[in-house]
Amino acid sequence: MDVDREAGGRTMLAGLLHASHLMPLDMLPETAGEHARAAGFTDLLIYVTDLEHRELHLLTGPNGTPPDTPRDIRIEGTTPGRAYQYGWLTSSSPNEAAGVHWWLPIVDGAERIGVLRVHSVYDDARAREDADRLAALLALLIVAKRTSSDTLAKLIRTEPLNIGAEMAWNLMPPATYADGRIVISASLEPAYRISGDVYEYALDGPLVHLTIFDAMGHDNAAGLCGALALGACRQARRQGADLAAKGDAVEAALIEQYGHRRYATGILATLDTRTGVLSWVNRGHHPPIIIRDNRWSSHLKCPPAHPMGTDLGLPSTVCHEQLQPGDRIVLYTDGITEARGADDSEFGLERFTDFLIRRHADGLPVPETLRRLIKAVLDYQEGHLHDDATVLMCEWLGPTAEDTEPAAALIGLLGHDPPPMSSTTRDGSSL
Amino acid sequence: MNSLLRIDTADTRSQATALTVTGPVDLANASVLEQTVDEALNHHPTVILDLTGVTFCDSSGLNTLIRLRRRAQHSGGELILAAPPPQMMRMLRITGADSVFTIHGSLAEAWQTHPASGTPPTE
Numbered sequence: 445m446d447v448d449r450e451a452g453g454r455t456m457l458a459g460l461l462h463a464s465h466l467m468p469l470d471m472l473p474e475t476a477g478e479h480a481r482a483a484g485f486t487d488l489l490i491y492v493t494d495l496e497h498r499e500l501h502l503l504t505g506p507n508g509t510p511p512d513t514p515r516d517i518r519i520e521g522t523t524p525g526r527a528y529q530y531g532w533l534t535s536s537s538p539n540e541a542a543g544v545h546w547w548l549p550i551v552d553g554a555e556r557i558g559v560l561r562v563h564s565v566y567d568d569a570r571a572r573e574d575a576d577r578l579a580a581l582l583a584l585l586i587v588a589k590r591t592s593s594d595t596l597a598k599l600i601r602t603e604p605l606n607i608g609a610e611m612a613w614n615l616m617p618p619a620t621y622a623d624g625r626i627v628i629s630a631s632l633e634p635a636y637r638i639s640g641d642v643y644e645y646a647l648d649g650p651l652v653h654l655t656i657f658d659a660m661g662h663d664n665a666a667g668l669c670g671a672l673a674l675g676a677c678r679q680a681r682r683q684g685a686d687l688a689a690k691g692d693a694v695e696a697a698l699i700e701q702y703g704h705r706r707y708a709t710g711i712l713a714t715l716d717t718r719t720g721v722l723s724w725v726n727r728g729h730h731p732p733i734i735i736r737d738n739r740w741s742s743h744l745k746c747p748p749a750h751p752m753g754t755d756l757g758l759p760s761t762v763c764h765e766q767l768q769p770g771d772r773i774v775l776y777t778d779g780i781t782e783a784r785g786a787d788d789s790e791f792g793l794e795r796f797t798d799f800l801i802r803r804h805a806d807g808l809p810v811p812e813t814l815r816r817l818i819k820a821v822l823d824y825q826e827g828h829l830h831d832d833a834t835v836l837m838c839e840w841l842g843p844t845a846e847d848t849e850p851a852a853a854l855i856g857l858l859g860h861d862p863p864p865m866s867s868t869t870r871d872g873s874s875l
Numbered sequence: 876m877n878s879l880l881r882i883d884t885a886d887t888r889s890q891a892t893a894l895t896v897t898g899p900v901d902l903a904n905a906s907v908l909e910q911t912v913d914e915a916l917n918h919h920p921t922v923i924l925d926l927t928g929v930t931f932c933d934s935s936g937l938n939t940l941i942r943l944r945r946r947a948q949h950s951g952g953e954l955i956l957a958a959p960p961p962q963m964m965r966m967l968r969i970t971g972a973d974s975v976f977t978i979h980g981s982l983a984e985a986w987q988t989h990p991a992s993g994t995p996p997t998e
Binding site: 661747748 | 933974
C-alpha cells in the first residue's frame with residue numbers, strides 16, 4: 445500500500461512537471477488538480493497574494509470559479525491566512541466528506557506567493573509530505589510563468605497601478621530571499637503608486653549587495669529617475685565598480701540625463717558573509733540602522749556624500765561595520781519615518797525601530813514583520829501614504845550557506861513549528 | 876501666480892539682497908522660488924534667503940536651492956541660507972548639503988558676515 449502511495453506522489457509531481465513545459469499559467473489550477481488525484485488530493489485551489497499582502501486571490505482557469513468557492517480571502521484572521529502568515533499547514537474538516545482540507549503556503553525560495561488548498565483522502569505524514577512537495581512545485585511553476593502572465597499581474601492587484609509601479613515592480617528582485625547566510629526582506633508602499641523609491645539586493649559569491657534609492661519628486665519622472673539610477677548601479681557593479689564608483693556612476697548617468705534637474709539619494713552597501721563586515725557609502729540618505737539582540741539599535745555614522753545627480757563635489761566615504769551573527773541591517777526611505785499621523789506628528793525613527801525589534805522578539809517571520817510594519821505605518825497615516833515608504837532588511841546569520849535551519853525558521857518555511865508568540869493552535873483537530 | 880509660497884524682498888544693500896521665503900518649498904511651489912531668486916541674481920551677485928517662514932521643504936525644494944547655488948557661483952556670487960527651520964536643516968544635514976551651503980542662524984547674522992558693501996567673493 446505504501447509503495448502505491450509513494451508511486452502516487454511521484455506520478456503527481458512527474459505528471460505536473462511534464463505538463464508544465466507547454467502550459468499557460470491559466471491552465472495551472474486545472475492541470476495541477478488532475479495530476480494531484482494520483483496522490484489522493486482533490487478539490488485543489490490555488491490562491492495568490494496581492495501586492496500589499498492583504499488578501500489571497502483565487503487563480504482561476506478557463507472554466508472560471510468553481511461553485512461555492514470564495515474568490516478572495518482576507519489574510520488577517522482566516523485559516524488560509526494563517527497558513528500564509530506563519531508558513532505552516534492549517535487544516536479544516538469538511539462537513540460531509542471523509543478526509544481533510546489542508547491549506548499550505550506556496551513559497552518560492554523564501555518568497556511567499558500564496559496558498560494551496562487540497563482535500564486529502566489520507567490524513568497522515570505521507571500525504572502531508574506529498575502536499576508540501578506539490579506546493580513547492582506550484583511555487584516554482586508560478587514564478588517561472590509570472591513574468592509573462594497578465595492573468596497573474598491583474599489578479600494580484602486590487603487597484604490600478606501607476607506607471608511608476610508598473611515599472612518598478614519589474615525592476616526589483618522578489619521581496620524576500622534567504623539562504624544559510626542571510627535573510628533579506630523588503631517592502632515598498634504604496635505598492636500601487638510608486639514614484640522614485642527602488643530597492644535592490646544581489647548575491648555575488650560571498651558578497652551581498654544591498655541598495656536603496658529614493659529619487660526626488662513624486663511623479664513618473666521620479667520613477668524614471670529611480671529606474672535609471674538602478675540600471676546605472678547594476679551596470680557599474682557588474683563591470684567591477686566598487687561602492688564609491690557605483691555611486692559615481694549613478695551620479696554621472698543622472699547628470700547626463702537630467703543635467704542637475706533631478707537627483708536620487710541612496711545607500712550602497714555590501715555585506716561580506718564570510719566575515720560579517722558591512723561596507724557602505726551614503727549618498728545623501730538616512731543612515732542604515734543595525735538591530736542587535738532584539739533590544740539594541742544603532743544608526744551607523746558615515747559622512748554622507750551629496751545626493752547622486754547634484755554634483756556638489758563631496759567625497760564618497762566607504763564606512764565599515766563589523767556585524768555579529770543575527771544582526772539586522774535596515775535600509776529605509778523617509779516615507780516610513782516621516783509618515784504623518786492625524787495630529788501631524790511623524791511616525792518617527794524610534795517607533796520604526798521599536799516596531800522591528802518587538803515583532804522580531806515575537807518570533808514572527810521576517811516578511812511578516814515587514815508586512816505588519818507597513819500596515820502600522822498605513823494605519824498611522826489613516827490608510828494614505830504621502831510618499832513612498834520602503835524598507836530593505838538583511839539579517840546576517842553566519843558564513844555558511846549550507847546550514848539553512850535558522851534561515852528557514854526566520855522566513856517561516858513549512859515544516860517548522862509555530863512561533864511561540866502565538867496562542868493560535870493549528871486549526872481543526874485532525875492532525 | 877497662485878502659489879502658497881511667498882517671497883518678499885527684506886533688504887537690499889549694494890551687492891547683496893535678502894529675500895524672505897514663507898510657505899512650502901516643495902514640488903508644487905519650488906518653481907516660484909527658482910524664478911524669483913534667479914531674477915534677483917540678475918541684479919545682485921549675492922542673495923540671502925531668510926528661511927524662517929518655510930513650513931516644509933521637500934527634495935524638489937532642496938534641488939532648487941542646489942541649482943540656485945550653482946547659478947550664483949557661476950556668476951561669481953553666492954546664495955546664502957539664513958535660519959532654515961528644523962525640518963529643512965535636517966534635510967540639509969542628511970544630504971550633506973549643509974557642508975556646501977553657507978548657512979547662518981539668522982538674517983542679522985548673515986548680514987554681519989556678509990557686510991552691506993560686500994563685494995562678490997572671487998572663486
